[in-house]
Amino acid sequence: MVDARRWIGGRIFTGSGYAEALLIEDGHVVVAGTEEEVRRASPTGVETNQLAGRLVIPGLVDSHLHLSELVRQREGVALERARSIAEAGERIADWAVRNPHGPIFGRGWNQDELVDGRWPNRRDLDRSAPDRPIVLYRICGHVAWANSSALALMGIGRETPDPPGGAIGRDSRGEPNGLLYESALSLAEPIVQNALVVDASRLEPTVQSAVQMGLTSVASMRADLPEIEGLRTLARAGRLPLQVRLYVGIRCLDAVERAGAIDVSLSSGPVRVIGVKAFADGSFGGRTALLDSPYLDAPETSGIAVASPAQLAEVVTRARSRGLAPGIHAIGNRAIDRALDALETDRSPPPPARIEHASLTPPTTMDRIDRIRPALIVQPGFLASDYWLEDRLGPERVRWAYAFRTLLEKGHLLAGSSDAPFDSFDPWVGIRCAVRRTDDAGRSANPIRFEGLDPERAVALYTVNGGRALGDESIGSLRAGARADLVVLNGGRLEQILDRSVTPVAETWSGGARVA
Numbered sequence: 016m017v018d019a020r021r022w023i024g025g026r027i028f029t030g031s032g033y034a035e036a037l038l039i040e041d042g043h044v045v046v047a048g049t050e051e052e053v054r055r056a057s058p059t060g061v062e063t064n065q066l067a068g069r070l071v072i073p074g075l076v077d078s079h080l081h082l083s084e085l086v087r088q089r090e091g092v093a094l095e096r097a098r099s100i101a102e103a104g105e106r107i108a109d110w111a112v113r114n115p116h117g118p119i120f121g122r123g124w125n126q127d128e129l130v131d132g133r134w135p136n137r138r139d140l141d142r143s144a145p146d147r148p149i150v151l152y153r154i155c156g157h158v159a160w161a162n163s164s165a166l167a168l169m170g171i172g173r174e175t176p177d178p179p180g181g182a183i184g185r186d187s188r189g190e191p192n193g194l195l196y197e198s199a200l201s202l203a204e205p206i207v208q209n210a211l212v213v214d215a216s217r218l219e220p221t222v223q224s225a226v227q228m229g230l231t232s233v234a235s236m237r238a239d240l241p242e243i244e245g246l247r248t249l250a251r252a253g254r255l256p257l258q259v260r261l262y263v264g265i266r267c268l269d270a271v272e273r274a275g276a277i278d279v280s281l282s283s284g285p286v287r288v289i290g291v292k293a294f295a296d297g298s299f300g301g302r303t304a305l306l307d308s309p310y311l312d313a314p315e316t317s318g319i320a321v322a323s324p325a326q327l328a329e330v331v332t333r334a335r336s337r338g339l340a341p342g343i344h345a346i347g348n349r350a351i352d353r354a355l356d357a358l359e360t361d362r363s364p365p366p367p368a369r370i371e372h373a374s375l376t377p378p379t380t381m382d383r384i385d386r387i388r389p390a391l392i393v394q395p396g397f398l399a400s401d402y403w404l405e406d407r408l409g410p411e412r413v414r415w416a417y418a419f420r421t422l423l424e425k426g427h428l429l430a431g432s433s434d435a436p437f438d439s440f441d442p443w444v445g446i447r448c449a450v451r452r453t454d455d456a457g458r459s460a461n462p463i464r465f466e467g468l469d470p471e472r473a474v475a476l477y478t479v480n481g482g483r484a485l486g487d488e489s490i491g492s493l494r495a496g497a498r499a500d501l502v503v504l505n506g507g508r509l510e511q512i513l514d515r516s517v518t519p520v521a522e523t524w525s526g527g528a529r530v531a
């Protein structure tokens with residue numbers, strides 16, 4: 016007997032249009048059509064779900080987040096919205112009492128929000144816990160703040176040179192000041208990884224919160240072996256309620272391959288390695304995103320090239336030789352140009368090559384995107400969190416930041432994502448920003464109204480377009496043949512998702528089973 020269920024009495028947004036009713040069998044969509052069509056196709060014993068006027072949409076896809084970092088955010092010191100170095104110090108001290116052993120790790124600080132009016136340094140931390148190494152990531156994840164004990168463990172001293180593609184912050188006397196930028200973060204990585212091993216039990220609360228927000232597929236970036244194994248353990252135990260696609264960090268590609276984690280026999284399961292992630296530049300927040308001319312508010316810099324053109328080309332070759340897709344992080348227009356150089360001759364079948372973020376796309380860069388056509392993985396939520404962007408770029412350049420509608424109208428594949436925990440994990444924050452282009456206070460990185468999307472197109476970024484970016488068109492749509500991953504909304508119209516006072520998600524279903 017088939018396992019069949021139908022939804023009637025409401026409306027279905029399939030990802031590209033509307034239907035009246037939906038029939039699923041054995042975890043897949045059989046009909047999205049009129050109620051009459053669904054009734055005629057229904058087998059005996061079909062279960063019926065009455066929608067009572069509510070709207071069903073495809074399960075949401077977050078095409079770029081960081082599961083291990085979300086686990087570390089949940090377990091480490093939370094420094095989001097700390098207003099002073101002293102307040103950060105209190106939070107660290109509280110956490111250290113509750114977690115008395117091992118290194119102290121955390122994330123979320125932002126020097127622009129500190130009343131101190133300066134960057135924090137290692138001496139600020141040496142007061143709170145002199146004997147334990149401390150590593151704290153900035154909100155963007157591109158800068159770390161460490162204490163003297165951590166610097167000693169990393170072997171960083173006065174004579175240590177800056178690594179290629181990164182920098183070690185120094186005080187006026189040339190001593191390391193505790194700040195590490197871009198590729199220098201890899202020196203701190205072992206401390207943070209040893210402080211907390213990401214495993215199945217630690218991943219489970221994070222995947223549970225994902226399905227509660229309506230996510231049924233996520234792409235986790237810079238995944239490493241413990242994360243992949245933790246997710247597969249959950250899947251084998253029947254406790255992974257969503258599809259996970261993984262982009263392995265270029266530095267752990269060999270280890271992941273040696274462990275057999277890219278094995279094709281695993282390529283039909285819910286946890287699949289499909290790509291390799293590499294960096295071309297940093298972030299606007301740290302002024303490390305690579306521009307073709309200097310920052311307006313820091314004329315001494317145009318950003319940091321984290322990888323050379325030869326390194327980026329090698330990432331593409333290494334990924335494709337293993338049947339994987341390259342995903343290149345590029346935010347500034349110069350970095351996007353370099354990513355396009357590396358992808359220029361890439362003509363492989365799906366999953367498509369991707370540019371992660373692709374934030375600043377002036378007309379010359381857009382023309383090249385038109386020719387090379389990578390998938391662009393965008394974060395509409397950055398419109399709200401980068402509200403200061405015009406100060407960094409000036410009014411002319413900022414016009415081409417997050418130009419989503421222009422890019423869509425040129426026919427590019429834009430997939431929506433959160434980049435959590437570097438921005439809000441909640442996909443509805445990004446969907447609302449894609450429509451409104453401002454935060455609740457009306458602030459925006461680029462408020463140009465023309466670039467706003469209608470709610471259907473905004474949801475499409477997080478559904479159909481997400482499936483295409485992951486090279487799997489059975490994800491993110493409710494057309495016949497697709498996976499029965501769906502969300503029942505609390506209401507009948509997509510426009511109401513713009514109203515923050517209504518919780519959008521009533522139910523989440525994955526592969527035909529209710530998961531939230």
Ligand SMILES: [Zn+2]
Nearest residue numbers: 079081236434
């Ligand atoms: Zn990211």
